[in-house]
Amino acid sequence: MIKRHPKRLTALLAAVLLGGGGGAFAVASLAPDISDVAVRDVVEVVEPTALAQQIEALDARALRLFRSDTIRATDTVEALFARLGLSDAAAAAFVRNDRDFRTQVMGRAGRLVSAEANAQHGLERLTARWAPDNDGEFRRLVIQRGPDGRFSTRVERAPLTASTRLGSGTIRSSLFAAVDDARLPDDVAVQVADILGGRVDFHRGLRKGDRFSVVYEALEADGEPMRTGRVLSVEFVNNGKSHTALWFQEAGKKGGYYSLDGNSLQSAYLTSPMQFSRVTSGFAMRFHPIHQTWRAHLGVDYGAPVGTPVRTVGDGVVDFAGVQGGFGNVVIIRHNSSDTTVYAHLSRIDVRKGQSVSQGQRVGAVGATGWATGPHLHFEFRVNGRHQDPLTVARRSEGQPLTAESRPAFDRLASATRLKLAAAASVATVARVE
Numbered sequence: 001m002i003k004r005h006p007k008r009l010t011a012l013l014a015a016v017l018l019g020g021g022g023g024a025f026a027v028a029s030l031a032p033d034i035s036d037v038a039v040r041d042v043v044e045v046v047e048p049t050a051l052a053q054q055i056e057a058l059d060a061r062a063l064r065l066f067r068s069d070t071i072r073a074t075d076t077v078e079a080l081f082a083r084l085g086l087s088d089a090a091a092a093a094f095v096r097n098d099r100d101f102r103t104q105v106m107g108r109a110g111r112l113v114s115a116e117a118n119a120q121h122g123l124e125r126l127t128a129r130w131a132p133d134n135d136g137e138f139r140r141l142v143i144q145r146g147p148d149g150r151f152s153t154r155v156e157r158a159p160l161t162a163s164t165r166l167g168s169g170t171i172r173s174s175l176f177a178a179v180d181d182a183r184l185p186d187d188v189a190v191q192v193a194d195i196l197g198g199r200v201d202f203h204r205g206l207r208k209g210d211r212f213s214v215v216y217e218a219l220e221a222d223g224e225p226m227r228t229g230r231v232l233s234v235e236f237v238n239n240g241k242s243h244t245a246l247w248f249q250e251a252g253k254k255g256g257y258y259s260l261d262g263n264s265l266q267s268a269y270l271t272s273p274m275q276f277s278r279v280t281s282g283f284a285m286r287f288h289p290i291h292q293t294w295r296a297h298l299g300v301d302y303g304a305p306v307g308t309p310v311r312t313v314g315d316g317v318v319d320f321a322g323v324q325g326g327f328g329n330v331v332i333i334r335h336n337s338s339d340t341t342v343y344a345h346l347s348r349i350d351v352r353k354g355q356s357v358s359q360g361q362r363v364g365a366v367g368a369t370g371w372a373t374g375p376h377l378h379f380e381f382r383v384n385g386r387h388q389d390p391l392t393v394a395r396r397s398e399g400q401p402l403t404a405e406s407r408p409a410f411d412r413l414a415s416a417t418r419l420k421l422a423a424a425a426s427v428a429t430v431a432r433v434e
Contacts, residue, residue: 063119068224071128073109081123084115091123091143094151100141101128101153112224123151131219131226136160138221160219162229166424171210175202178212187228188216190275195257196236197271199243201391212236213424215417233417235425246417250406260414262402268335270313270359271391273343273379274302274366298387299342299380306347306375308366313341313381313390318355318363327378328370331363341390342380345372 069083077096081088095101105111105128116125124145131138140156169182179189192214193202200206217229233246245265249255256266316335324330327344331351334340347367351357368375381390402410 064124065117065119065121066114067117068112068114071105071108071111071113073107075106077106080113084113084117085121086115086117086123087121088117088123091126091145091151095123095126095143098143098153100155101143104128104130104139104141104155112221112226129221129224129226131160131221138226140221158221160221160226162217162219164215164232165218166213166215166420166427168213168424168427169211171206171208171212173208175206184214185228188214188231191216191228191231192234192236193272193275194270195231195234195245195265196243198265198267200236200238203272205238207239210236210238211425213421215420215424233421235421244421246414248402248406248410248413250403256400258402258410260417262407262410262414264401266400268314269381269390269393270311272302273310273313273341274304274308274377275311299344299378300390302366302377302379304366304375304377306365306367308377309362310343310346310364310366310377311360312343312357312363314339314359316341316357318351318353318357321349321351321353321355323369326371328372329364329367330370333357333363338384339393340382342378342382344378344380345369345376347375 065085067084069080071080077092081092081095086092105113108130111128111130114127114129115123118124122145123143126143128141129138136159137157138160140158141153142156143151143153145151167182167184167188169178169184171178172181175189175193176186179186192212196202213235214231215233216231218225219227219229230247233244235242235244237243244260245257246260247255248258256264258264312333314333314335316333316339318331319334319340320330320332322330324344327342329346329349330342330344331346331349332340332342343363345367346364346369348365349363350365351363357363366375366377372378379390381388381393383393
């Protein structure tokens, strides 16, 4: 018996494999030359459809024209039809006299209307969409021409669908101006100011060149955006310092915002009683415009037009709602055994004494009642009867930390969020994520 050394056996096996590979290559290289392959021509007669039949088919095909626009406050039916490319007196008369269209669409600036017209610019179908409540649904009003030429109206309900969108911007003058430049909804600016208000002073602390990236929900009806949903994550770079936030909800608990490293951004109090406005007088000494003397200003004044909504900065019970001396129309809310807030110079009061209110709920509207030189809100925060700077109180009121059980899920979400915010930072306009 011949014994072979294992190393020699391995070398022999390798040689066989290599030889096999070379053999395969040799077989492939010995294939017939393409020039030696027989070529066979196949000729078939193709008869095109007669031109007359094609023209007849095109004539039989109904042409449909589609156009969309938004309602303007001063619109008439004729003005709307002109923008939609419609020329149909009978349809205009029906729409003008339709009660649902008159009450739900005309005069409601911003509501989306779509029209389907025939080749003669006659109306075939008119659709208006709007989302009146925060119930996750929208309304669809349809005016349609029937086979007999008559029009009918129906109002339908359907669920809104959420899509995720990205955007970014740079501060040149204000947050709202930057949001407009980036073609983002104003409500994104409002939410960002609320989310990061305890970290960034959006009234006095913005710097030219500050930048932001945001991921948010758009609530859509038939593919058309109806309203802005929740801001899902945001990064705001203020004076060179990055501030981040993402929405996270633990199973069975109320959701909230956290920094990407897991610190809660929730606060018992909002930093402002208005969604966004300018501070005209802060918590400091000032020259009183009426008394013409230097006095301590024990609150914060927000300049805004009459009628601008005013909201409570925290949960509580209305302690007072009425007229009180120089405050004019005023609401005082007790939040706990020590904390109360004051909302003064209101043009109207929307709550009553003893009523329970929740954070962000409307309590009145900006006015100029009492001792006021112009429309504004005077806002105070008192702790055991002593006046405190509202911004300071809001920033030291922290939310609940993450639990150990939810940390792995949060970390996975934070990792994905970093990628989305990086993508948002690279776009100058709004992008949609499918």
